[in-house]
Amino acid sequence: MAKxxxxxxxxxxxxxxxxxxxxxxxxxxFRDVAGDVGIKSASVHHHFPTKDALGxxxxxxxxxxxxxxxxxxxxxxxxxxxxxxxxxxxFRRALMVEGKMCLCGVLAAESAGLSAPVQLAARDFFQxxxxxxxxxxxxxxxxxAEDAIEAEALRTIALMEGAILTARALDxxxxxxxxxQKGSLGGLAVLQKV
Amino acid sequence: MAKxxxxxxxxxxxxxxxxxxxxxxxxxxFRDVAGDVGIKSASVHHHFPTKDALGxxxxxxxxxxxxxxxxxxxxxxxxxxxxxxxxxxxFRRALMVEGKMCLCGVLAAESAGLSAPVQLAARDFFQxxxxxxxxxxxxxxxxxAEDAIEAEALRTIALMEGAILTARALDxxxxxxxxxQKGSLGGLAVLQKV
DNA sequence: CAAGGGCTATCTATCAATAGATAGGCTTCG
DNA sequence: CGAAGCCTATCTATTGATAGATAGCCCTTG
Numbered sequence: 001m002a003k004x005x006x007x008x009x010x011x012x013x014x015x016x017x018x019x020x021x022x023x024x025x026x027x028x029x030f031r032d033v034a035g036d037v038g039i040k041s042a043s044v045h046h047h048f049p050t051k052d053a054l055g056x057x058x059x060x061x062x063x064x065x066x067x068x069x070x071x072x073x074x075x076x077x078x079x080x081x082x083x084x085x086x087x088x089x090x091f092r093r094a095l096m097v098e099g100k101m102c103l104c105g106v107l108a109a110e111s112a113g114l115s116a117p118v119q120l121a122a123r124d125f126f127q128x129x130x131x132x133x134x135x136x137x138x139x140x141x142x143x144x145a146e147d148a149i150e151a152e153a154l155r156t157i158a159l160m161e162g163a164i165l166t167a168r169a170l171d172x173x174x175x176x177x178x179x180x181q182k183g184s185l186g187g188l189a190v191l192q193k194v
Numbered sequence: 195m196a197k198x199x200x201x202x203x204x205x206x207x208x209x210x211x212x213x214x215x216x217x218x219x220x221x222x223x224f225r226d227v228a229g230d231v232g233i234k235s236a237s238v239h240h241h242f243p244t245k246d247a248l249g250x251x252x253x254x255x256x257x258x259x260x261x262x263x264x265x266x267x268x269x270x271x272x273x274x275x276x277x278x279x280x281x282x283x284x285f286r287r288a289l290m291v292e293g294k295m296c297l298c299g300v301l302a303a304e305s306a307g308l309s310a311p312v313q314l315a316a317r318d319f320f321q322x323x324x325x326x327x328x329x330x331x332x333x334x335x336x337x338x339a340e341d342a343i344e345a346e347a348l349r350t351i352a353l354m355e356g357a358i359l360t361a362r363a364l365d366x367x368x369x370x371x372x373x374x375q376k377g378s379l380g381g382l383a384v385l386q387k388v
Numbered sequence: 389c390a391a392g393g394g395c396t397a398t399c400t401a402t403c404a405a406t407a408g409a410t411a412g413g414c415t416t417c418g
Numbered sequence: 419c420g421a422a423g424c425c426t427a428t429c430t431a432t433t434g435a436t437a438g439a440t441a442g443c444c445c446t447t448g
Binding site: 245 | 434435436
């Protein structure tokens with residue numbers, strides 16, 4: 001049976017992630033997580049002394065897992081298009097299969113009410129995502145200027161976060177697919193002139 | 195001196211809105227709001243019996259104010275471009291001047307952890323925004339199909355929410371302007387094929 | 389007009405429940 | 419042994435919410 005069993009720490013982080021993605025950082029307690037795992041809240045404190053420490057651990061675990069799933073943006077065996085499709089697929093899965101928000105999207109929303117360490121851990125998710133996306137987009141548009149690549153990467157992650165947020169607000173997961181398909185009439189082009 | 199003075203109810207709603215937009219619905223207490231207003235928490239309960247009731251009132255107030263500021267999407271004295279610019283300007287102001295998230299963006303993020311009434315009040319913001327945007331986009335693209343207009347409206351609001359969320363995550367308000375300017379390389383076009 | 393009734397808004401005081409956090413003990417296993 | 423992991427038990431602070439008192443205001447009514 002190898003290493004199929006999860007450690008308590010892993011189960012705590014998993015439960016906390018689920019709770020945060022459902023109700024936000026202030027929307028769960030140590031007792032909630034302990035109950036999910038099947039231990040007492042004091043035992044959660046044994047592994048994570050403070051709620052902030054737990055929050056940081058959850059954000060790091062989420063970010064690491066996310067980027068591990070993405071793989072190398074320079075992977076020659078996969079074209080930029082396939083990589084972007086996989087990227088959108090991760091957010092789609094978060095919404096449709098897990099039925100939850102992006103963890104760091106939630107943390108970003110309540111960012112101003114979080115301690116600095118948790119805030120920074122959430123920011124790190126965005127920064128590492130942007131770095132990955134820039135790698136992909138620069139393969140996609142070899143001659144493009146650095147600024148344009150940067151803007152495109154921002155656009156891609158903002159679209160994902162906006163799509164998952166809007167889909168949840170409207171309680172209609174289909175909205176995500178509408179938003180991640182190309183079909184824009186270009187209605188916002190005008191904003192350029194403002 | 196006319197009607198410059200605000201009622202207590204108005205000041206409570208104002209303080210609660212600010213708190214929610216900063217730390218989320220679970221990130222503030224009756225005592226916090228009472229302190230902001232300069233009264234006791236029992237007095238807040240006098241006006242809003244439960245936290246949910248306060249949350250609903252805040253969401254409605256926010257949504258009404260937002261749509262009042264937008265005006266009539268069919269207003270002939272303003273072109274669709276100007277209306278969209280004004281639309282983006284409201285979100286931009288929320289981020290840059292008020293230094294906060296969109297209220298209903300925050301509520302949407304923690305939506306699954308909110309009571310049904312608050313959830314619905316937040317959803318109403320999105321639905322009324324979409325209705326307004328469809329009015330503008332259908333003027334902008336007179337011949338377009340209903341589906342395309344609907345998708346374009348979704349795209350516009352998702353972009354705003356995604357932009358404000360991403361800007362806050364990165365703690366860089368300039369990100370909002372990058373995201374609301376037309377300059378896409380079309381990198382996500384590929385998702386259509388998936 | 390004056391007296392009274394009732395309404396509104398606020399207060400003090402308090403409640404039970406829950407929050408995050410801590411101290412110290414028991415057990416298991418290398 | 420001794421470290422690790424989980425426990426019981428408890429602490430203090432805070433939470434949303436309630437009860438009851440007080441003061442001021444408006445409207446009636448004699």
